[in-house]
Amino acid sequence: MKASLISEYRKLITTRMWWILLIAMAGYMAFLGAVMAWSITSAPVDPSSPLPPVTPELILSSVYSTAATFGYVFPVIIGALSVTGEFRHKTITPTFLAEPNRLRVLWAKLGASVPIGAFYGLAGTLSTAAAGAAVLAVTGHPTLLGDGETWAALGRSVLALTLWAPVGVALGALIINQVVAIIVVLVYTQFLEAILRLGLTSIGDAGATISTYLPGAASEAIAGGSIYTSIGIGELLPWGAGVAVLAGYAVVCSMIAALTTLRRDVA
Amino acid sequence: MEPPGQDQGTVSVRNLTKHFGAVRAVQDLSFDIRPGRVTGFLGPNGSGKTTTLRMLLGLATPTSGTATISGRPYAQIAQPLREVGAALEATSFHPGRTGLDHLRTYAPYAGADDARCLALLEQVGLGQAARRRVGGYSLGMRQRLALATTLLGDPQVLLLDEPSNGLDPEGIRWLRGFLRHLAGQGKTVLVSSHMLSEVQQSVDDVVIIAAGRLIHASSMDELSALASTSIQVTSPDAAGLGKLLAARGWTPRPPVTDAPAEGTAVEQGAAVERGAATVELDDVTTAEFGAAAFSADLEIHALMDKSEGLEDIFLRMIATDSGSSSDGAKR
Numbered sequence: 001m002k003a004s005l006i007s008e009y010r011k012l013i014t015t016r017m018w019w020i021l022l023i024a025m026a027g028y029m030a031f032l033g034a035v036m037a038w039s040i041t042s043a044p045v046d047p048s049s050p051l052p053p054v055t056p057e058l059i060l061s062s063v064y065s066t067a068a069t070f071g072y073v074f075p076v077i078i079g080a081l082s083v084t085g086e087f088r089h090k091t092i093t094p095t096f097l098a099e100p101n102r103l104r105v106l107w108a109k110l111g112a113s114v115p116i117g118a119f120y121g122l123a124g125t126l127s128t129a130a131a132g133a134a135v136l137a138v139t140g141h142p143t144l145l146g147d148g149e150t151w152a153a154l155g156r157s158v159l160a161l162t163l164w165a166p167v168g169v170a171l172g173a174l175i176i177n178q179v180v181a182i183i184v185v186l187v188y189t190q191f192l193e194a195i196l197r198l199g200l201t202s203i204g205d206a207g208a209t210i211s212t213y214l215p216g217a218a219s220e221a222i223a224g225g226s227i228y229t230s231i232g233i234g235e236l237l238p239w240g241a242g243v244a245v246l247a248g249y250a251v252v253c254s255m256i257a258a259l260t261t262l263r264r265d266v267a
Numbered sequence: 268m269e270p271p272g273q274d275q276g277t278v279s280v281r282n283l284t285k286h287f288g289a290v291r292a293v294q295d296l297s298f299d300i301r302p303g304r305v306t307g308f309l310g311p312n313g314s315g316k317t318t319t320l321r322m323l324l325g326l327a328t329p330t331s332g333t334a335t336i337s338g339r340p341y342a343q344i345a346q347p348l349r350e351v352g353a354a355l356e357a358t359s360f361h362p363g364r365t366g367l368d369h370l371r372t373y374a375p376y377a378g379a380d381d382a383r384c385l386a387l388l389e390q391v392g393l394g395q396a397a398r399r400r401v402g403g404y405s406l407g408m409r410q411r412l413a414l415a416t417t418l419l420g421d422p423q424v425l426l427l428d429e430p431s432n433g434l435d436p437e438g439i440r441w442l443r444g445f446l447r448h449l450a451g452q453g454k455t456v457l458v459s460s461h462m463l464s465e466v467q468q469s470v471d472d473v474v475i476i477a478a479g480r481l482i483h484a485s486s487m488d489e490l491s492a493l494a495s496t497s498i499q500v501t502s503p504d505a506a507g508l509g510k511l512l513a514a515r516g517w518t519p520r521p522p523v524t525d526a527p528a529e530g531t532a533v534e535q536g537a538a539v540e541r542g543a544a545t546v547e548l549d550d551v552t553t554a555e556f557g558a559a560a561f562s563a564d565l566e567i568h569a570l571m572d573k574s575e576g577l578e579d580i581f582l583r584m585i586a587t588d589s590g591s592s593s594d595g596a597k598r
Binding site: 002003004006007010011014015016017085089090091093094095096097098099100101265266267 | 321324325326327328341342344347348351353355356358359360361362363364365368371372373374375376377378416
């Protein structure tokens with residue numbers, strides 16, 4: 001198992017994809033963090049506005065959770081590529097020759113994705129926090145960076161993003177076609193999850209409850225809120241439950257993959 | 268690792284069958300590959316060679332039958348890279364990874380360190396390209412990298428699918444020497460090819476399949492023995508030729524007549540007067556006939572080897588269409 005883990009870790013870091021995505025994530029998250037901070041602080045103070053006043057809770061949930069809300073597509077993609085890339089470039093053949101136990105290969109990929117996910121989580125969360133805090137400071141608002149609670153929230157954001165990498169691995173194992181996998185990830189994370197949450201929340205309590213178990217909502221639950229919850233779209237689970245739900249997606253997708261795609265002949 | 272038994276290094280295929288829907292890719296295939304020898308696994312494209320290798324390596328599940336290496340199915344080998352080195356295609360690389368990093372990703376399974384990876388790249392002639400991305404490699408370089416990958420764990424058994432594809436003539440010669448060297452160390456070496464001529468100089472044994480069925484399995488010497496010898500002789504002296512053939516008990520095709528054969532010698536008036544003849548003889552070599560003609564003082568204008576070569580035999584064997592159950596090995 002140690003050999004498999006080292007092998008999978010080396011596969012992840014010996015192509016350029018991991019740092020290209022990492023830089024893209026850091027840049028995008030810094031941009032979004034700054035935009036979020038600017039937009040909540042520059043809203044006119046108007047009692048009739050639907051926008052809530054700038055409270056510490058709002059800063060935490062809107063600015064410092066941005067990475068966990070909008071940045072998870074990056075660790076998902078790097079995780080998914082670690083499986084689909086092997087099928088695309090046919091390196092799955094030498095991989096299964098080296099380790100005929102395909103389930104063990106999947107475990108190793110899940111395991112090796114965790115440190116990469118953590119690295120993405122750190123880079124994305126710190127970029128968001130740095131850019132967001134800078135805007136808050138410049139506009140004369142409290143950055144809350146002296147607050148332990150803020151750092152706990154940032155830590156949970158790293159945790160949420162870390163978990164997304166193995167979720168990506170499991171998804172990639174389930175959808176081994178690279179193009180299809182990337183399209184599914186992009187459509188879901190950038191579009192479908194938000195639509196589903198709006199739709200489910202609007203049909204009543206049962207729908208709202210279901211929506212808390214969606215993977216994006218679980219991720220936000222871990223980070224402790226999001227811009228969605230700030231503007232009143234749906235509720236979130238406790239953060240511990242969010243961890244369980246997100247890990248559950250990785251486990252369930254992995255199990256289905258182990259019973260289906262990974263059993264097929266390698267052509 | 269298990270103690271060497273009598274199966275150690277032997278590749279054994281028994282009644283192996285694989286159907287893809289209605290397509291019978293491999294049918295009831297049985298053969299053995301022995302250690303210390305280079306075996307050519309031959310058949311036309313689409314004959315089931317790669318499918319057979321994939322089943323042997325646990326990448327595809329047989330419809331029925333078994334395939335074992337050193338007595339065990341591939342999936343039951345604890346550290347397969349230390350026992351079996353297999354290269355199925357020269358395209359199993361991530362183009363963005365360097366040659367060295369490609370080896371390093373599989374090295375942990377083989378217990379190989381970075382120094383060994385570099386040494387292997389030197390050995391296959393890729394020392395200079397070790398830190399270049401595989402995307403920039405030629406097909407021949409990829410073949411060499413695939414070969415280096417198979418050698419990571421210094422395995423007893425090597426299974427190489429079309430390893431000379433894309434190699435230049437010098438590379439092919441190098442590969443032959445390299446495989447001979449490995450077999451000389453007692454390793455089991457299988458090379459698949461769709462051309463006998465590509466491997467005939469380097470293999471000891473042949474396994475020939477066509478349309479998923481075994482056509483022939485023997486040593487190269489036994490295959491060579493199937494080759495027929497025949498020659499074509501043109502002599503300006505038909506009568507003298509007829510006398511020589513009768514004296515030696517050689518039966519010509521067609522029988523010798525005095526009618527001048529087309530295209531025979533016209534330079535010498537004497538030859539035309541006496542009548543020339545062109546005949547074919549089976550089971551006589553050019554050397555035998557040349558010696559006989561010399562001692563009989565017979566003038567010869569043409570002496571050609573018309574033997575059916577190995578490639579002809581191979582082509583005849585694999586020409587068997589899938590519907591018939593003919594056995595090309597028997598003639």
